[in-house]
Amino acid sequence: xxxxxxxxxxxxxxxxxxxxxxxxxxxxxxxxxxxxxxxxxxxxxxxxxxxxxxxxxxxxxxxxxxxxxxxxxxxxxxxxxxxxxxxxxxxxxxxxxxxxxxxxxxxxxxxxxxxxxxxxxxxxxxxxxxxxxxxxxxxxxxxxxxxxxxxxxxxxxxxxxxxxxxxxxxxxxxxxxxxxxxxxxxxxxxxxxxxxxxxxxxxxxxxxxxxxxxxxxxxxxxxxxxxxxxxxxxxxxxxxxxxxxxxxxxxxxxxxxxxxxxxxxxxxxxxxxxxxxxxxxxxxxxxxxxxxxxxxxxxxxxxxxxxxxxxxxxxxxxxxxxxxxxxxxxxxxxxxxxxxxxxxxxxxxxxxxxxxxxxxxxxxxxxxxxxxxxxxxxxxxxxxxxxxxxxxxxxxxxxxxxxxxxxxxxxxxxxxxxx
Amino acid sequence: xxxxxxxxxxxxxxxxxxxxxxxxxxxxxxxxxxxxxxxxxxxxxxxxxxxxxxxxxxxxxxxxxxxxxxxxxxxxxxxxxxxxxxxxxxxxxxxxxxxxxxxxxxxxxxxxxxxxxxxxxxxxxxxxxxxxxxxxxxxxxxxxxxxxxxxxxxxxxxxxxxxxxxxxxxxxxxxxxxxxxxxxxxxxxxxxxxxxxxxxxxxxxxxxxxxxxxxxxxxxxxxxxxxxxxxxxxxxxxxxxxxxxxxxxxxxxxxxxxxxxxxxxxxxxxxxxxxxxxxxxxxxxxxxxxxxxxxxxxxxxxxxxxxxxxxxxxxxxxxxxxxxxxxxxxxxxxxxxxxxxxxxxxxxxxxxxxxxxxxxxxxxxxxxxxxxxxxxxxxxxxxxxxxxxxxxxxxxxxxxxxxxxxxxxxxxxxxxxxxxxxxxxxxxxxxxxxxxxxxxxxxxxxxxxxxxxxxxxxxxxxxxxxxxxxxxxxxxxxxxx
Numbered sequence: 001x002x003x004x005x006x007x008x009x010x011x012x013x014x015x016x017x018x019x020x021x022x023x024x025x026x027x028x029x030x031x032x033x034x035x036x037x038x039x040x041x042x043x044x045x046x047x048x049x050x051x052x053x054x055x056x057x058x059x060x061x062x063x064x065x066x067x068x069x070x071x072x073x074x075x076x077x078x079x080x081x082x083x084x085x086x087x088x089x090x091x092x093x094x095x096x097x098x099x100x101x102x103x104x105x106x107x108x109x110x111x112x113x114x115x116x117x118x119x120x121x122x123x124x125x126x127x128x129x130x131x132x133x134x135x136x137x138x139x140x141x142x143x144x145x146x147x148x149x150x151x152x153x154x155x156x157x158x159x160x161x162x163x164x165x166x167x168x169x170x171x172x173x174x175x176x177x178x179x180x181x182x183x184x185x186x187x188x189x190x191x192x193x194x195x196x197x198x199x200x201x202x203x204x205x206x207x208x209x210x211x212x213x214x215x216x217x218x219x220x221x222x223x224x225x226x227x228x229x230x231x232x233x234x235x236x237x238x239x240x241x242x243x244x245x246x247x248x249x250x251x252x253x254x255x256x257x258x259x260x261x262x263x264x265x266x267x268x269x270x271x272x273x274x275x276x277x278x279x280x281x282x283x284x285x286x287x288x289x290x291x292x293x294x295x296x297x298x299x300x301x302x303x304x305x306x307x308x309x310x311x312x313x314x315x316x317x318x319x320x321x322x323x324x325x326x327x328x329x330x331x332x333x334x335x336x337x338x339x340x341x342x343x344x345x346x347x348x349x350x351x352x353x354x355x356x357x358x359x360x361x362x363x364x365x366x367x368x369x370x371x372x373x374x375x376x377x378x379x380x381x382x383x384x385x386x387x388x389x390x391x392x393x394x395x396x397x398x399x400x401x402x403x404x405x406x407x408x409x410x411x412x413x414x415x416x417x418x419x
Numbered sequence: 420x421x422x423x424x425x426x427x428x429x430x431x432x433x434x435x436x437x438x439x440x441x442x443x444x445x446x447x448x449x450x451x452x453x454x455x456x457x458x459x460x461x462x463x464x465x466x467x468x469x470x471x472x473x474x475x476x477x478x479x480x481x482x483x484x485x486x487x488x489x490x491x492x493x494x495x496x497x498x499x500x501x502x503x504x505x506x507x508x509x510x511x512x513x514x515x516x517x518x519x520x521x522x523x524x525x526x527x528x529x530x531x532x533x534x535x536x537x538x539x540x541x542x543x544x545x546x547x548x549x550x551x552x553x554x555x556x557x558x559x560x561x562x563x564x565x566x567x568x569x570x571x572x573x574x575x576x577x578x579x580x581x582x583x584x585x586x587x588x589x590x591x592x593x594x595x596x597x598x599x600x601x602x603x604x605x606x607x608x609x610x611x612x613x614x615x616x617x618x619x620x621x622x623x624x625x626x627x628x629x630x631x632x633x634x635x636x637x638x639x640x641x642x643x644x645x646x647x648x649x650x651x652x653x654x655x656x657x658x659x660x661x662x663x664x665x666x667x668x669x670x671x672x673x674x675x676x677x678x679x680x681x682x683x684x685x686x687x688x689x690x691x692x693x694x695x696x697x698x699x700x701x702x703x704x705x706x707x708x709x710x711x712x713x714x715x716x717x718x719x720x721x722x723x724x725x726x727x728x729x730x731x732x733x734x735x736x737x738x739x740x741x742x743x744x745x746x747x748x749x750x751x752x753x754x755x756x757x758x759x760x761x762x763x764x765x766x767x768x769x770x771x772x773x774x775x776x777x778x779x780x781x782x783x784x785x786x787x788x789x790x791x792x793x794x795x796x797x798x799x800x801x802x803x804x805x806x807x808x809x810x811x812x813x814x815x816x817x818x819x820x821x822x823x824x825x826x827x828x829x830x831x832x833x834x835x836x837x838x839x840x841x842x843x844x845x846x847x848x849x850x851x852x853x854x855x856x857x858x859x860x861x862x863x864x865x866x867x868x869x870x871x872x873x874x875x876x877x878x879x880x881x882x883x884x885x886x887x888x889x890x891x892x893x894x895x896x897x898x899x900x
Contacts, residue, residue: 323725335873345862346862353756354753357853358851361855361858368861369861
């Protein structure tokens with residue numbers, strides 16, 4: 001953050017600015033949900049606080065429901081799934097509101113990093129990488145958000161269809177009055193907050209995933225540029241022409257190599273600076289997501305396998321891919337950033353440095369040394385986000401699930417012995 | 420039809436076997452259409468038997484013991500089937516990897532060392548192919564013979580009384596399968612037996628040949644790295660002459676020439692057997708044998724220069740070397756770097772071609788080994804059951820061990836390139852040589868490795884963790900019993 005201060009870059013994003021960005025879809029989506037303020041509008045602040053209040057109310061409602069159903073493992077876990085989703089979204093929202101400026105900065109920086117390398121993207125192969133990454137980020141965000149939205153059609157109507165006449169609420173039941181008061185209002189409110197919270201949570205994940213995809217593509221383009229350095233020079237021929245070239249024209253073409261390398265290093269530095277910013281902004285959000293995903297996954301798995309209520313089992317089975325997908329999104333995208341960062345070093349080694357001047361070789365070596373240090377993004381500065389982290393989270397989730405299964409068995413046994 | 424060259428020529432027996440086994444390898448020989456027909460026939464046979472096995476698995480899923488045994492068999496044969504399909508889909512990547520060494524640079528000073536290590540790798544690859552093929556043949560034979568031992572019955576629920584079980588005769592076939600015809604006797608039995616024998620051989624060959632090809636690539640990469648390490652030292656000494664006047668240049672060159680050379684490996688014995696195919700490859704390269712020839716080459720260059728020193732553009736430089744000698748040394752460094760880059764690229768290609776197959780392999784193997792650990796707890800005496808469970812266990816572990824060993828060797832060889840670069844006399848070398856060593860050391864900080872679609876790296880650590888997991892699981896099951 002500090003390095004960007006005083007550049008006038010720490011301003012709120014405006015509506016027109018968001019339209020020009022590559023991340024238009026993600027930004028506008030978050031704007032629609034009342035998260036991302038575009039411009040300075042008082043009405044929007046009211047809207048944001050409404051969203052926030054709705055989320056807080058859902059969490060409180062859920063906690064009350066948990067209190068009233070305590071001891072019934074099956075019902076409690078079902079409520080906890082929703083609680084965890086909501087509180088995760090609330091935490092993310094809080095972090096967003098705190099770091100709103102650095103989110104805007106991030107959007108601007110993505111644009112500037114991409115602009116810095118756009119010159120090089122005249123090459124058709126590199127242009128293809130850029131185009132591919134943009135369309136992939138867009139498709140991924142759109143697909144994931146629509147998939148999340150499709151969950152609404154499973155969760156919202158089930159209480160009306162499956163438990164008609166029982167006055168059930170979609171997420172948490174009001175144990176204190178058996179859903180007798182304000183049934184319609186509570187139903188609408190729960191649906192609305194469910195929609196908002198899940199979309200906010202997923203929208204932020206998609207934003208980060210898109211940014212990481214774009215950064216990975218930028219690193220890939222950089223590798224391509226480094227690899228192509230000096231390629232226009234004719235390969236050394238045998239005989240004396242080489243000698244002549246070395247003596248006369250040598251300095252000129254070698255300096256060209258050095259210049260090209262310097263441009264590449266400049267782009268590399270920009271990308272690295274951006275990754276630091278991304279890391280600072282993303283780390284708490286990713287941590288919140290990891291923690292809640294583990295809880296949600298084990299609860300949903302528990303419901304889907306041990307649950308006796310068929311509709312609940314169906315709901316949870318359909319919901320299972322969501323927490324897994326959210327975590328995988330982070331892990332996969334961050335892993336590809338790391339991987340492409342390391343490939344810069346290999347590309348530097350693979351370019352034709354043997355013919356370069358000694359100063360360009362020194363520069364190359366420094367570039368390699370930096371690129372070899374893996375660009376690891378972390379969650380809460382605690383977990384490195386990579387594929388191994390994904391596997392370990394799955395493991396953690398499974399072991400909690402096994403624990404829940406044991407608890408369930410024990411409580412069943414207790415019930416049987418009482419009878 | 421063009422003559423095979425590069426890696427394809429080195430692996431020619433293996434390539435032939437891969438083609439005869441029915442893999443979709445349509446390149447490298449004429450008659451593409453015929454080959455395609457053959458491959459499709461083989462694919463049909465392979466898939467049909469596998470599907471029949473799956474049908475059997477579903478039909479007999481009532482009994483837990485039988486379910487576990489059938490699942491192991493199905494998973495065991497899932498390897499060959501996936502590898503067969505994988506190769507058919509990704510054959511382009513395989514061709515690309517095989518074509519990596521079609522055009523590689525060479526240098527007169529190091530042609531001998533290169534030829535020697537190339538020969539060594541060819542010998543090693545062929546030996547490995549021989550071993551694995553014989554082990555495969557052995558396992559087919561033992562699998563077939565074990566079906567004729569012990570009694571061939573199974574217990575099924577009595578149709579009259581649900582609480583009783585009766586024993587039922589099972590046809591003596593290698594793999595329990597459902598057939599649409601009666602396979603218990605007569606023509607049906609003969610047909611089923613021959614079909615299964617063919618199928619067993621073909622599928623085991625399919626998967627093992629793929630693994631062997633992967634291992635051969637790794638062997639080749641390792642030998643190239645060893646070659647690079649060996650020429651590092653003379654290279655540094657050569658480059659030391661570049662910088663300034665070294666008083667005893669000629670002595671230095673003589674000292675370099677006393678380096679040990681393993682000439683017999685290249686000239687005699689093994690060379691004769693493989694000579695037919697090898698000669699074709701080497702004919703294009705100039706035959707320098709031994710470093711004494713190499714320094715001789717340098718000194719002939721020097722004499723020639725001395726002869727025409729006055730007239731030639733080069734002349735003797737300040738370092739006492741003629742321009743042409745200098746060029747020779749420069750090009751030697753370039754040769755080294757280009758060769759190393761080529762190895763790096765080759766390893767990248769290998770990972771692209773085979774990484775995903777390794778991931779699939781490991782996924783299936785993990786499940787199979789878990790089930791096998793469960794089956795192993797039920798062993799209580801030395802009988803057919805024990806032999807077959809142990810056979811499965813060792814075969815599956817052996818498959819994993821095979822590629823882990825070679826993956827590990829690659830990691831070791833590539834990381835020791837840095838040690839080789841550091842341990843030679845780089846401090847005497849020219850500035851150019853020092854930067855060169857620096858960059859090489861920097862690159863070698865990260866060793867070359869093969870990863871299974873980036874989820875794991877192929878090394879002995881992987882094997883140890885798989886083995887450890889199986890043993891732990893086995894212990895837990897024994898405790899629970």
